[in-house]
Amino acid sequence: MAVTEYETATEVQAHRRTFMTFERLVLFGVMHITLVLVCLALAFFGHLSLIGLLLGVGGTVALIAGFVVSGANREL
Helix, strand or coil, X not given: CCCCHHHHXXXXXXXXXXXXXXXXXXXXXXXXXXXXXXXXXXXXXXCCHHHHHHHHHHHHHHHHHHHHHHHHCCCC
């Protein structure tokens, strides 16, 4: 059974889409961990608990919204 050029191109495109999705997931994870660490530093070392909480909640919502919007506009 011979593999056609179309099947190979489709597999490469599916692999690329999976890789890009995984890359975005890892980037989101790293950015969210950084945000949480900054908020914890504000709360414990800076004695600004309310600002840390607001920054954490707002930053998480902003990260999610940013990744959803950027993912919707990206063509593979």
